[in-house]
Amino acid sequence: MPENLLRGKKGIITGALDENSIAWQTALKAKEQGATFVLTNAPIAMRMGAINELAQACDTIVVPADATSVTDIEKLYDEAKEFLGGNVDFILHSIGMSPNVRKGRPYGDLNYEWVQKSYDVSAISFHKMLQVAEKKDFINEWGSVVGLSYIAAQRAYPFYSDMSEAKAILESIARNYGQRYGQLKKVRVNTISQSPTKTTAGSGINGFDDFFDFADMMSPLGNASAEACAEYIITLFSDYTRMVTMQNLFHDGGYSFSGITPTIVEKFLSK
Numbered sequence: 475m476p477e478n479l480l481r482g483k484k485g486i487i488t489g490a491l492d493e494n495s496i497a498w499q500t501a502l503k504a505k506e507q508g509a510t511f512v513l514t515n516a517p518i519a520m521r522m523g524a525i526n527e528l529a530q531a532c533d534t535i536v537v538p539a540d541a542t543s544v545t546d547i548e549k550l551y552d553e554a555k556e557f558l559g560g561n562v563d564f565i566l567h568s569i570g571m572s573p574n575v576r577k578g579r580p581y582g583d584l585n586y587e588w589v590q591k592s593y594d595v596s597a598i599s600f601h602k603m604l605q606v607a608e609k610k611d612f613i614n615e616w617g618s619v620v621g622l623s624y625i626a627a628q629r630a631y632p633f634y635s636d637m638s639e640a641k642a643i644l645e646s647i648a649r650n651y652g653q654r655y656g657q658l659k660k661v662r663v664n665t666i667s668q669s670p671t672k673t674t675a676g677s678g679i680n681g682f683d684d685f686f687d688f689a690d691m692m693s694p695l696g697n698a699s700a701e702a703c704a705e706y707i708i709t710l711f712s713d714y715t716r717m718v719t720m721q722n723l724f725h726d727g728g729y730s731f732s733g734i735t736p737t738i739v740e741k742f743l744s745k
């Protein structure tokens with residue numbers, strides 16, 4: 475395993491809810507690789523308490539912030555700057571939520587207020603975090619910002635509902651802000667399109683378990699775990715990916731480029 479890939483780097487990690495969270499695994503890896511960072515999550519998620527254990531393990535603090543609130547993001551950056559003693563080199567946006575998915579509303583009967591909420595929480599918050607960072611000049615030159623996406627941004631997956639559009643917006647923001655921030659400050663912005671992963675957000679999706687198994691069979695390497703995703707995120711925060719920006723990067727064991735796999739054919743023939 476490489477060592478100290480993030481030595482001397484400072485950052486912000488959003489979205490660690492419990493040990494299954496991609497953000498939780500990322501925090502552990504970032505600490506292991508020598509980074510210092512501040513954790514944050516929505517005030518409501520804080521009540522579950524687990525994030526404080528993570529903060530202890532990572533020698534850091536938790537600053538509650540609703541990522542849809544510009545005021546909360548401003549406060550988060552100010553407090554992080556004080557705690558870290560300066561600006562940051564990386565930010566992880568690991569946030570997603572759709573009230574329509576949660577409450578089982580079918581795609582042909584969406585509640586449009588909830589649609590707005592899905593977009594705001596899962597996508598526009600990414601823009602808000604970038605815009606506030608730019609205005610405050612909060613990210614150091616050659617910094618790296620990563621968001622987490624899903625292949626439903628490109629292809630139709632009925633169970634993913636309005637989160638499909640949310641992810642398409644998220645990826646578009648990475649491209650457009652990536653161009654802007656790259657020119658302004660050499661800051662890179664990317665999204666990682668991750669395999670289905672057994673987390674609170676993932677498992678909240680109807681039929682997730684069946685689809686998880688299907689995706690696993692469609693991926694030559696199998697589904698990528700939250701831990702493997704965290705390792706990929708660390709490489710994107712490291713100096714070894716300085717010229718990668720405006721990309722949506724598939725981290726899915728080969729799923730996105732598999733037409734069909736022998737495992738699926740066998741399964742089909744054995745019926």
Ligand code: NAI
Nearest residue numbers: 489491495496516519541569570622670671673674675676
């Ligand atoms: P998770 O449920 O552990 O993390 C989602 C986080 O979003 C939670 O910590 C939650 O508190 C936070 N959040 C929700 N509303 C918020 C708000 N208003 N402000 C701040 N934080 C808020 O689940 P997971 O899977 O680790 O999700 C992280 C990211 O990965 C999400 O963007 C998700 O869509 C994405 N992703 C997940 C996949 C999966 O199958 N689990 C697959 C591909 C992408």
